[in-house]
Amino acid sequence: MNQTRRLAAILAADVAGYSRLMGADEEGTLAALKATRSELCDPKVKEHRGRIVKTTGDGLLVEFASVVDAIRCAVEVQRAMAERNTRVREDKRIEFRIGINLGDIILDDDDIYGDGVNIAARLEALAEPGGICVSRVVHDQVRDKLDLAFEDLGEQQVKNIARPVHVWRLRLGAKQTAAASAPLALPDKPSIAVLPFQNLSGDPEQEYFADGMVEEITTALSRIRWLFVIARNSSFTYKGRAVDVKQVARELGVRYVLEGSVRKSGNRVRITGQLIDTGTGAHIWADRFDGALDDIFELQDRVASSVAGVIEPRLRQSEFERARRKPTESLDAYDLYLRALALRDKTTAESVPQAIALSKQALAIDPGYAPAMAAIGWSRIHQRSHGRTPVSEAEAAEAVVLARQALEAGKDDPDTLWMAAHTLATFAGEHAVAAAAIDRALVLNPNSAHAWMARGYASLILDQAGPTIEALEQAMRLSPLDSLRRTFTNGIAQAHLTADRYEEALDWAERTLREEPGYRGALVAKVVACAYLDRIEEARATLRLWTDSMPGVTIARYRALWSRVFTRERMEKYITGLRKAGLPED
Numbered sequence: 414m415n416q417t418r419r420l421a422a423i424l425a426a427d428v429a430g431y432s433r434l435m436g437a438d439e440e441g442t443l444a445a446l447k448a449t450r451s452e453l454c455d456p457k458v459k460e461h462r463g464r465i466v467k468t469t470g471d472g473l474l475v476e477f478a479s480v481v482d483a484i485r486c487a488v489e490v491q492r493a494m495a496e497r498n499t500r501v502r503e504d505k506r507i508e509f510r511i512g513i514n515l516g517d518i519i520l521d522d523d524d525i526y527g528d529g530v531n532i533a534a535r536l537e538a539l540a541e542p543g544g545i546c547v548s549r550v551v552h553d554q555v556r557d558k559l560d561l562a563f564e565d566l567g568e569q570q571v572k573n574i575a576r577p578v579h580v581w582r583l584r585l586g587a588k589q590t591a592a593a594s595a596p597l598a599l600p601d602k603p604s605i606a607v608l609p610f611q612n613l614s615g616d617p618e619q620e621y622f623a624d625g626m627v628e629e630i631t632t633a634l635s636r637i638r639w640l641f642v643i644a645r646n647s648s649f650t651y652k653g654r655a656v657d658v659k660q661v662a663r664e665l666g667v668r669y670v671l672e673g674s675v676r677k678s679g680n681r682v683r684i685t686g687q688l689i690d691t692g693t694g695a696h697i698w699a700d701r702f703d704g705a706l707d708d709i710f711e712l713q714d715r716v717a718s719s720v721a722g723v724i725e726p727r728l729r730q731s732e733f734e735r736a737r738r739k740p741t742e743s744l745d746a747y748d749l750y751l752r753a754l755a756l757r758d759k760t761t762a763e764s765v766p767q768a769i770a771l772s773k774q775a776l777a778i779d780p781g782y783a784p785a786m787a788a789i790g791w792s793r794i795h796q797r798s799h800g801r802t803p804v805s806e807a808e809a810a811e812a813v814v815l816a817r818q819a820l821e822a823g824k825d826d827p828d829t830l831w832m833a834a835h836t837l838a839t840f841a842g843e844h845a846v847a848a849a850a851i852d853r854a855l856v857l858n859p860n861s862a863h864a865w866m867a868r869g870y871a872s873l874i875l876d877q878a879g880p881t882i883e884a885l886e887q888a889m890r891l892s893p894l895d896s897l898r899r900t901f902t903n904g905i906a907q908a909h910l911t912a913d914r915y916e917e918a919l920d921w922a923e924r925t926l927r928e929e930p931g932y933r934g935a936l937v938a939k940v941v942a943c944a945y946l947d948r949i950e951e952a953r954a955t956l957r958l959w960t961d962s963m964p965g966v967t968i969a970r971y972r973a974l975w976s977r978v979f980t981r982e983r984m985e986k987y988i989t990g991l992r993k994a995g996l997p998e999d
Contacts, residue, residue, distance in 0.1 A: 417520045422483035422551070423533040424463070424475040426454075426490075426511045429542035429657050431471035433611070437504065445507055446471070453493055461486035466525050474533075476525060480515045480554045484583070487511045487545050488561065491585055495543060503653075510657065512536025514548045532578055535571035538694035539580055541660040549579035572693040602747070603728055604641040604667040607631045609652040610684070614677035623675040624649075626684060629717035630671070636858040637725055639784075639828060643667060662691035669697070669728065671720075680706050684716050688724055690731055697731050698724060721860040722891030729754065730896075746782045749775035753788055765796045783823025786815040790836025797839075798900075798934050803974070809840040816841075820850055830854035831867035838871050839978055847871050862892035869904050876980050878912035881905070899928035899935070906938040911983060918942040931962055941990030952994035960996070968998045 428434070434442040450468070458465055458475055461482040466474045477483040491509065498506040514536060516529025532548060540546040552563055562584040568577035607630050610623040627648070635642045643665050651661065658670040673686035687699040702719065704712045753771035756764045769792045775785040790812035797804045804812075816836035823829030834850035837843040848871055854864040869884035885901045885908075895901070906921035919942040925935035936959040943952035960966055968988055976984060992998075 418517055418527075419520060420516070421518050421525070421529065422477040422480040422513060422515050423518065423525070423530050424473075424477065424483050424487060424511060424513050425530075425533040425537040426473040426475075426487075426509045427469075427537060428471040429508045429510050434505070434507070436613075441505070442507070445505070449494070449497070449507055453497075454490060457486050457490050457493075461489075466523070474525070474530070476518070480513070480551055481558055483513050484545075484547070484551070484555050484559060484561070487513060488583070488585065491543055491545060495585075508542035510537050510540035510542060510659075511545045512538070512540055512547070513545065513551050515550045515554060516548075528574070532571075532574060535574060535578065535693075536580060539566070539569060539571070539659055540582070540657075541663075542657045543585075544660075545583040545585070547581050547583060549581065552581040570692060572695060599666055599668055600641040602639055602641050603669065603731075604643070605634060605669040605671060605728070606643040606648050606661055606665050606667045607634065608656070608661065608670060608672045609649055610672070610686075611674040613674050622677070622682070624652075626673075626675060626716065629714060630686075630720050633717040633721035633860055634671075634724070636860065637721070637827070639826065640725075640728065641667075658689050658691050659694075668692060669731070671724070677706065682706050682712065686720055688728075697728070718860050718891070722862055725860065726862065726892050726895050746775040746779040746785065749778070750782065750785045750788065753785070753792075765792050768792045781822050783819045783826060783829045784832075786819035787823065787829045787832035787836070790816045790819075790840070791832040794835060794839050797974075804840075812836050813841045820846075824853070825857065827854040827858040827861050827864055830857070831861070831864040835867045835870060838874055842977060844871065844875060860891055862888040862895055863897065865891065866897065866901055866904070869901070869908075873904055873907055873911070874978060874980075876911050876983055878908040881908035881911075899925050899932055902928065903932060903935045903938065906935060906942075910938055910941055910986065913945075915942045915945045919946065931958075933959060933963065937987065937991070940994045941987050944990035944993040949993065952990070956991070956994040956996060966996070968992065968996055971996070 428446065431442075450473075454473065455465065461477065462479070463475045463477045463482065463486055466476050468474075475483075475486075477486070491511065494507070494509060498508065501507075512533045512535065514529055514533040516532060517527060518529045519526045536546040536548060546566070547563075555561070556563065563581040564584055566580040566582055569580045570577050607627050610627050612620050612623045631642060631644075631648070634640060647665060658672070661670050662668070668691060670689050670691055671686060672689070673684065676683045676685075681703065682705075683701055683703050685699070685701040688697045689695070690697055700720075702716045704715070706712065749771050753768040753775065756768040756771065769789055772785040772788045772792070775782055779785075793804050793808055793812045813836065816833040819829050819833040820837075823833070830850045831854045834847035834854070837850075838847035847867075851864060851868045851871055854861060855868065858864065865884050865888035869881045869888065872880040872884060882905050885904045888895075889898065889901050892898075902921050902925040906918050906925060909915070909918035909921060918938055922935045922938040922942060925932055926939065929935075936955055939955045940952050940959065943949070943955060968991060971991065972984065972988065975987075979987070
């Protein structure tokens with residue numbers, strides 16, 4: 414194997430909307446792409462002394478010895494493509510996105526590798542259809558040699574590249590003296606646009622259904638108060654146009670784009686959707702929904718609710734990753750809060766203290782930041798439920814004070830409401846206040862899986878098995894892959910115990926332990942369920958797992974730990990089961 418290094422200009426190109434084009438007309442798209450390459454791309458590359466390293470289904474990787482040659486080739490290809498497309502229907506046009514970088518590459522036989530290549534590929538992903546994006550070093554090399562105008566897009570964090578990349582967009586229709594229009598600034602919270610869904614039914618009369626679907630999803634997402642949602646009227650300016658999500662991001666000032674399609678066949682309809690991070694081009698989520706058209710509006714409601722419920726935790730995770738990448742010297746209260754949330758639901762001994770410390774740092778910057786106030790209480794609940802360390806009276810009292818302040822300061826934020834409510838129910842026994850706050854959270858965002866979780870646990874504290882299970886099942890339906898799924902299933906196990914359904918309780922406890930083998934609440938539920946089912950050896954074996962992770966636990970200590978949360982009836986049921994399994998009194 415012959416490997417050498419050298420400096421080269423790398424051009425990466427792909428076809429915008431390739432999957433859509435192939436889905437609409439596979440044979441026609443392949444024929445048009447083949448003709449474009451043979452008639453335009455290959456001759457231009459040769460003319461400008463480039464070497465085609467490899468081609469993919471919709472992509473092209475080219476190496477040039479001169480960055481000026483690379484830019485000239487890209488510009489001539491894009492201008493020629495624009496001319497060719499004037500004779501092609503808009504929905505059938507092949508439009509390239511091109512990225513160019515100058516950097517060190519590894520030549521391995523006929524292929525090339527290295528960051529120089531990777532950055533070119535990331536620049537291509539940032540380009541709009543028919544556009545060209547270049548790195549700062551490329552811009553610096555050609556700005557005084559070519560009469561071309563560039564727009565500064567600033568530093569961009571791109572996938573799998575450690576440092577931000579400074580990106581310039583080449584403005585093909587302008588000279589250097591032209592003023593560049595800056596992209597809209599991103600809001601100070603996560604932002605999303607729901608683009609018009611494509612009607613793939615071949616039936617123009619189904620346009621209203623596709624449009625209604627988008628309107629329902631937009632409305633559902635608008636209820637998520639921590640999310641900035643572009644209004645339908647702005648999103649629908651893209652209806653009927655072949656657009657690139659990077660272009661949408663710049664023109665609407667959003668970080669995320671949701672796009673999809675509707676296909677009707679007889680009385681059945683299939684709705685697909687995908688969520689894209691415009692900063693990296695990554696697909697965060699994609700799914701499809703099938704249903705009957707007997708009740709169109711009920712189907713719209715169901716899909717909108719499901720999409721909003723599933724997207725919310727995915728957006729949260731994406732925001733966690735963004736905050737994690739951000740330099741510590743530029744963190745504000747929101748970023749600190751995001752970092753706290755990312756740690757809050759982990760299961761290590763250090764995660765909860767770190768989450769609380771980050772929440773307090775956020776409050777030091779913004780003393781009135783309600784989500785951070787509420788997050789401290791929820792972290793304390795998490796600390797108690799996993800039994801890592803006991804929650805002291807002072808810690809519980811602090812959590813309660815902050816929760817009350819959060820309810821006042823964040824009365825229109827669903828996340829603040831459910832976390833504060835859960836804290837007040839758990840540490841202060843203020844069930845009526847908690848129930849009212851959770852109800853308000855669900856009015857504000859009926860698709861919040863975590864608010865439904867809070868409602869379930871508020872019902873569990875009152876030994877209301879039916880409402881507990883109903884609420885937690887709704888939480889799981891809205892967020893089937895949630896990081897807190899173990900909390901949903903554990904609550905259902907506890908509810909079945911409350912209702913004397915020990916087989917069901919055991920089943921759900923074991924589901925929880927498959928999610929998190931050491932989850933102490935589920936271990937206790939399994940011990941109690943096995944004891945009441947007279948499976949004493951299994952109860953004792955599970956008890957040993959619990960006591961090994963919680964040295965010194967006794968009946969008296971358990972009673973003291975949970976007496977504020979359990980009703981008397983529930984406490985005695987658990988104590989009886991733990992005694993049968995062999996837990997000592999003192």
